[in-house]
Amino acid sequence: MRNLALMTVAAASMLAAAAPAAAQDLAASAAAVRDKALTDGTAWSIAESLTTEIGPRLVGSPAMDRAKDWAVETFKAQGFQNVKVETFTASGWFRGEESAEVVGPYPHKLHILGLGRSTSTPKGGLTAEVALFRSFDELMAQPEGALKGKIAVVTGVMTKAQDGAGYGAINAQRSRGPAEAAKRGAVAYLARSLSTDDTRLPHTGGAAPGGIPAAALSTPDADLLEHLVARGKPVRVKLDMTSRYDAKVPAYNISGEIPGTDPNAGVLIVGGHLDSWDPGTGAVDDAAGIAITTAAVKLAASQGPLKRTLRVVMWGSEEQGGSSDAYLAAHKDEVAQMVVVGESDTGAGRIWQVRLPKGSVDHPAMQAFRGAIAPLKVIVSRETPRFGGADVSGIIGAGAPFVEFDQDATRYFDLHHSADDTLDKIDPAELSQNVAVWGAFLHAAANSDIDFRALAAKP
Incomplete structure (x- = not known):
């Protein structure tokens, strides 16, 4: 029995020594x-x-x-x-030709990218007055029918962060925007890109379908629309977009x-x-x-x-x-x-x-x-x-x-x-x-x- 006990102690000691050695090797x-x-x-x-x-x-x-x-x-x-x-x-969603421009009160070309599942505009394009909101919450505060015949525009700004938290905080502006704008009667939807850059390159992405044309604006062009609206005159935009969707x-x-x-x-x-x-x-x-x-x-x-x-x-x-x-x-x-x-x-x-x-x-x-x-x-x-x-x-x-x-x-x-x-x-x-x-x-x-x-x- 004494020998068995000694053997047991020795085995336990060997295992205890092996564990740190294995950890060191790893x-x-x-x-x-x-x-x-x-x-x-x-x-x-x-x-x-x-x-x-x-x-x-x-x-x-x-x-x-x-x-x-x-x-x-x-x-x-x-x-x-x-x-x-x-x-x-x-x-699958596939992009075709896309263009956008301000036609009044002052003409400007806009840089856009259609959002995933956007529909096409009618042949020859679509022209309408914009209704601009500085945040998605402002859009959501509008009652159904309030945007009838308008192009809804949301210009919320994404915050730059090391952990990327700014993206999640504003994602609804893109992902839910077209559908919510359509519920309120909008004929099209434009959103400031979910982007932290300052170039005229728009950023695309997926969105819940709203049955209306929907696109992302470059960040400077979102600023431009804000400046135009601030002057108090109706701002009209023409969109011409084509795309194809395959379920x-x-x-x-x-x-x-x-x-x-x-x-x-x-x-x-x-x-x-x-x-x-x-x-x-x-x-x-x-x-x-x-x-x-x-x-x-x-x-x-x-x-x-x-x-x-x-x-x-x-x-x-x-x-x-x-x-x-x-x-x-x-x-x-x-x-x-x-x-x-x-x-x-x-x-x-x-x-x-x-x-x-x-x-x-x-x-x-x-x-x-x-x-x-x-x-x-x-x-x-x-x-x-x-x-x-x-x-x-x-x-x-x-x-x-x-x-x-x-x-x-x-x-x-x-x-x-x-x-x-x-x-x-x-x-x-x-x-x-x-x-x-x-x-x-x-x-x-x-x-x-x-x-x-x-x-x-x-x-």
């Missing part, structure tokens, strides 16, 4: 992933390839079909396995994996969205996210085989909607095996803060991750994640743990959904910093036994 390998990512050009090459070879990628367009093939080829070229194309049905077009979620050594240890899922709006080349929104997560997964596995499987998904209809629901429908039986999920969809600005699942910050694997990213000046918040991303929202709602890596969005909304969303706006060093953070996290989580669900359930 910290060292996570740091190695970080260092390699900071000098690796994979992410830049992927972003350059997608924006140069494919360009803008509207859902349902020939370019999106080419993007699907590009995604498959890219995964295979980067050494991913189990490459899959999952086809689903989404809606059913093919869309694709494309994925690739780096399999883990333990097929029962679960899967970590990250990615970005492959589709984009049409004015630019979809570089910051979201070729950057595609590039960051694909490169991060590849580099996370560069220090030897990982225990858990890593999967990158290039979601195929974020801007028009539908990819999240489609992915959940195809993978609902797999949610319990999803260790953690995350999405990169705020451009290529450096990551300044991370939010980890509840109760996980002090786990040895996350301590290894925290140590690895400390030199990158990233705050590890003790707040839990709040959103995660539009494309992962379905599987998050079904119970998958998730992370949020907050990028510096100070400049993102200068570019978002505009003709300025091009490759030259991506800083290679900042792109690599993103890869380093994601790579270190994925390596630490995939090469450990961390159970985010169990940690979150603890009191």
Whole structure:
């Protein structure tokens, strides 16, 4: 019995010594992933390839079909396995010719971009007096019928913020504006772009259909209309817009994996969205996210085989909607095996803060991750994640743990959904910093036994 007790004590001592050693090894390998990512050009090459070879990628367009093939080829070229194309049905909206001008009291050309699901004007255009509101709330205060025969104009200003909070605060101006203006009798709708720039480049985006022509104004042109209205004379605007809407077009979620050594240890899922709006080349929104997560997964596995499987998904209809629901429908039986999920969809600005699942910050694997990213000046918040991303929202709602890596969005909304969303706006060093953070996290989580669900359930 005495010998058995001694053996038990010795075994316990060996296990206690092994745990810190394993944690140290994980910290060292996570740091190695970080260092390699900071000098690796994979992410830049992927972003350059997608924006140069494919360009803008509207859902349902020939370019999106080419993007699907590009995604498959890219995964295979980067050494991913189990490459899959999952086809689903989404809606497609396609822009035609667009123009706008003030015809009285003083003539001016206006710079606009039609909003997603806008209808066309009558042939030859539409001319009407504007009813201008300085905020969406002012529009909402109007009774039904109050804007009969008018072009409703809302000029609320978006606030620039590092965390991008200004976008959510004013999003209804675009997303709900056309429908609410139509309820009040408006024949068309114009809104100041959800933008923090000062150029004459308007920013498009999706909106609930109102059955009326709807467009975004460049920010200087929104100011111009304010100045014209302030002079007290009726302001008349002519719109000429054409577009096409198709309720059913093919869309694709494309994925690739780096399999883990333990097929029962679960899967970590990250990615970005492959589709984009049409004015630019979809570089910051979201070729950057595609590039960051694909490169991060590849580099996370560069220090030897990982225990858990890593999967990158290039979601195929974020801007028009539908990819999240489609992915959940195809993978609902797999949610319990999803260790953690995350999405990169705020451009290529450096990551300044991370939010980890509840109760996980002090786990040895996350301590290894925290140590690895400390030199990158990233705050590890003790707040839990709040959103995660539009494309992962379905599987998050079904119970998958998730992370949020907050990028510096100070400049993102200068570019978002505009003709300025091009490759030259991506800083290679900042792109690599993103890869380093994601790579270190994925390596630490995939090469450990961390159970985010169990940690979150603890009191």
